[in-house]
Amino acid sequence: MGSSPTVWRRWLAHELKRLREEAGLSRKEVSTALRCTTGKLHYIETAVVPPRTRDLEEILFDLYRVPQDHREHYLQAARNAKKKGWWEHHSETVPKWFSLYLGLEQGASEIYAWETQLLPGLLQTHAYATALMENGTAELGEEEIRRRVDIRMSRQKILEGDEPIRLWAVLDEAALQRNVGGAEVMREQLAHLLEMSQRPKVTLQVLPQRSGAHPGMMGSFSILGFPATIDSGVIYIEHRTGSIYLEQPMEIKEHQIAFEHLRLAALKPAQSRLRLQEIMEEYS
Structure with a gap:
């Protein structure tokens, strides 16, 4: 994935969808817990937008029960997803x-x-x-x-x-x-x-x-x-x-x-x- 925020966002989106399905939760259940629309969760799981840190922590810690030693990897992926690639400076x-x-x-x-x-x-x-x-x-x-x-x-x-x-x-x-x-x-x-x-x-x-x-x-x-x-x-x-x-x-x-x-x-x-x-x- 290197330094491409686009691909980090794709990886995180795929992982969050996988974790939700493994937890046996629907998008509606997760969006209700996050107090957001199912549309917002859809955008996160399809890599349209990266998740906010607060939402990601709630998803990982409270809903998906991700082990403590894996959590920082997801948080770092979210930080990488929000960076700007060199090409984005040439809009x-x-x-x-x-x-x-x-x-x-x-x-x-x-x-x-x-x-x-x-x-x-x-x-x-x-x-x-x-x-x-x-x-x-x-x-x-x-x-x-x-x-x-x-x-x-x-x-x-x-x-x-x-x-x-x-x-x-x-x-x-x-x-x-x-x-x-x-x-x-x-x-x-x-x-x-x-x-x-x-x-x-x-x-x-x-x-x-x-x-x-x-x-x-x-x-x-x-x-x-x-x-x-x-x-x-x-x-x-x-x-x-x-x-x-x-x-x-x-x-x-x-x-x-x-x-x-x-x-x-x-x-x-x-x-x-x-x-x-x-x-x-x-x-x-």
């Missing part, structure tokens, strides 16, 4: 719907990404990201583009350090052959992908255009997994003005199956590196 640049995703991404333990039209933000070079934004439809100024690119580069720190996250990305060959920013930018970008593919916790696969129909034709998506085993993860799907978060078990399973089929249809990692090399040479 003028990061919209609220994307701020939520950044909080999830920065606290994830693994991400499985399928991209059709462009390369994942975690793998983009500075020049590639800049070229994308300069040619977008948002009509951004130079300073706004710089701020957005800087945030995108900061996101990539989760792939570094002693405990990087696990990233597995399947890339549509069409995205690699789309000339974004010119030949020099693309050569640098492809060289970066080759370098990243050598990292122990990064796996890249290329899905050739000759593969024909496949489960990813409906659009890009990412599967995010988290350190806590109680958290089954989330599916993230982005569109122009917002995003969709899918968390139902059936929704997660369907996307996991689709990603598995994409991995099988794509070139093996070693073959993908050869294909990346070939495409890079084409830009020469």
Whole structure:
């Protein structure tokens, strides 16, 4: 969960729901004891808001009978959930719907990404990201583009350090052959992908255009997994003005199956590196 308050809030929400169910209490019974609405408890158990310290102490100590030696862990989790992530200090640049995703991404333990039209933000070079934004439809100024690119580069720190996250990305060959920013930018970008593919916790696969129909034709998506085993993860799907978060078990399973089929249809990692090399040479 690292330093992501978003993921700490998710963990605490899952735990509080689990503890309530183990105590054999309904939401109505707990909300009555807390002198609040069931809606407020619902928001706490679905990670919309973190609990107040006073409410949390009453829940843990009086209602759920949590052992004394476990209580501080939950209280510390609540404190962590109320902190601000680094991305939340850029509210003028990061919209609220994307701020939520950044909080999830920065606290994830693994991400499985399928991209059709462009390369994942975690793998983009500075020049590639800049070229994308300069040619977008948002009509951004130079300073706004710089701020957005800087945030995108900061996101990539989760792939570094002693405990990087696990990233597995399947890339549509069409995205690699789309000339974004010119030949020099693309050569640098492809060289970066080759370098990243050598990292122990990064796996890249290329899905050739000759593969024909496949489960990813409906659009890009990412599967995010988290350190806590109680958290089954989330599916993230982005569109122009917002995003969709899918968390139902059936929704997660369907996307996991689709990603598995994409991995099988794509070139093996070693073959993908050869294909990346070939495409890079084409830009020469």
